[in-house]
Amino acid sequence: xxxxxxxxxxxxxxxxxxxxxxxxxxxxxxxxxxxxxxIHSQGPQYIIHGLKNNETNxxxxxxxxxxxxxxxLILPHATLRDTAVYYCIVRAGAQKLxxxxxxxxxxxx
Amino acid sequence: xxxxxQHPSRVICKSGTSVKIExxxxxxxxxxxxxxxxxxxxxxxxxxxxxxxxxxxxxQGVEKxxxxxxxxxxxxxxxxxxxxxxxxxxxxxxxxxKTVSSNQPQHFGDGTRLSIL
Numbered sequence: 001x002x003x004x005x006x007x008x009x010x011x012x013x014x015x016x017x018x019x020x021x022x023x024x025x026x027x028x029x030x031x032x033x034x035x036x037x038x039i040h041s042q043g044p045q046y047i048i049h050g051l052k053n054n055e056t057n058x059x060x061x062x063x064x065x066x067x068x069x070x071x072x073l074i075l076p077h078a079t080l081r082d083t084a085v086y087y088c089i090v091r092a093g094a095q096k097l098x099x100x101x102x103x104x105x106x107x108x109x
Numbered sequence: 110x111x112x113x114x115q116h117p118s119r120v121i122c123k124s125g126t127s128v129k130i131e132x133x134x135x136x137x138x139x140x141x142x143x144x145x146x147x148x149x150x151x152x153x154x155x156x157x158x159x160x161x162x163x164x165x166x167x168x169q170g171v172e173k174x175x176x177x178x179x180x181x182x183x184x185x186x187x188x189x190x191x192x193x194x195x196x197x198x199x200x201x202x203x204x205x206x207k208t209v210s211s212n213q214p215q216h217f218g219d220g221t222r223l224s225i226l
Contacts, residue, residue: 041200044202045217049212
């Protein structure tokens with residue numbers, strides 16, 4: 001079973017920042033938070049992951065709360081191509097990557 | 110880096126045919142590869158974990174004799190759907206993880222859409 005809770009869907013205007021929340025209140029100390037997205041009819045694309053510090057790469061930023069019970073993925077300037085299903089997953093070491101239902105993000109022109 | 114290639118991207122075949130899907134890690138070595146299945150409007154479901162040089166580990170409810178997995182090298186895993194039937198029609202996706210650190214992310218192929226007539 002997925003260990004995370006995400007809103008089913010979200011909308012965001014093109015050019016604005018998209019902030020996708022994720023709750024993982026039962027996260028263990030050694031579990032990382034991973035974010036993937038899946039554009040229609042493609043395989044999931046890795047976005048970013050982190051343990052407790054905030055992380056940033058060329059795609060997005062990941063903000064993890066101090067108690068690690070929730071996190072937010074930020075797409076700073078959303079484009080139409082960012083329309084996808086976004087999955088937040090927690091995993092440690094050799095654990096399996098278990099996908100929940102994710103958030104369907106729609107970027108509107 | 111971290112590119113996973115999956116082939117073929119689409120297969121249409123008759124009921125009773127066996128279909129082989131290849132998954133390759135192009136620029137890294139992967140001790141472990143994973144096979145997922147995704148039905149329309151559903152999330153990805155893990156089918157099995159493929160370990161190089163050993164038998165695959167199947168998830169509950171997945172028939173190992175129907176979904177044959179071979180992981181003969183650190184860059185190649187294959188999934189063979191034996192005697193495929195229409196209910197096996199689905200989107201099959203593989204992923205691979207670098208050997209170096211198990212906290213490294215898994216990287217996914219672009220999937221194989223299997224249609225059984």
